[in-house]
Amino acid sequence: MTDTLTIQEPNVPETAQSHRDVSVIIVKNYTIASLAPAVFPVPLLDLATLTGIQLKMLHSLSKVYGIEFSAELAKTTTTSLVTSGLPVATTPMLASLVKFIPGVGQVSGVASMLILGVAATHALGMVFVRHFENKGNFSNFDAQAAKVYFDEEFEKGKQIAIELKQQAQKNLNFLQEKFTTLFEQLNNKPKP
DSSP: OOOOOOOOOOOOOSSHHHHHHHHHHHHHHHHHHTTGGGGOSSTTHHHHHHHHHHHHHHHHHHHHHTOOOOHHHHHHHHHHHHHTSHHHHHHHHHHHHGGGSTTHHHHHHHHHHHHHHHHHHHHHHHHHHHHHHTTOOSTTOOHHHHHHHHHHHHHHHHHHHHHHHHHHHHHHHHHHHHHHHHHHHHHHSOOO
16 A cells, blocks of 8 residues: 555646636645645655655646646756746755754754745746646746746745645644543543
8 A cells, every 4th residue: 555645636628718727726736735745854855755746736737738748858847947046946955954953953944845845836837837828838948938927926825835824723723722622521521
C-alpha cells in the first residue's frame, strides 16, 4: 500500500470559458495541496515535494488544454520562470534550509515555506493558464515575457496563503473548543 496525494480533477471542458473555469479550480486545488510539504521536517524534501506538486499541476493543466506534457520541458520552463527573478527563486530554498537550525529554524522554515509554496504554486499555475489560453505550449514558453505576470500572481498567492492560514487557525480553534467541551463533559460524568 502506498500513501499518495490524490487531487480530484474536473473533466476536460468543451468551451474556452469552461477551460478557464476548470483550470482555475485545478490551480486552486494544487495551491492548497502545496501547503503540505511545508510541514516536512527534512530540509530540501519539502522543496522536492513542492516541485512534484507543481509539475503535476502543470500536467493537469496541459490535459485541459490538450497540450502534450513533457516532464523535462515542464521542469525546464518552470525553472527558467522561477529563476528569472533571483530573490523569488532563492527564498524557497533558504526557507527550506533554515530548517537545519534547531527550534527557531524549524518554526520559521515551516512558516516561510507555507507562504512561499502557496504563492509560487498559485503564480506558476496562473501563468500557465494564461499561456495555454493564448495557444502556447511548453516549447514556446518565454519566462522573461511571463515574469511580470508571475510577480503579480505571486503577490496574490501570498495573500491566498495568509487567508488559508487564517482559515486553518479558525478550524483549529473550533476543534479545540469542541474537544475541550467534550473532555469537560467526560470528566464531569458521574462514575458508576
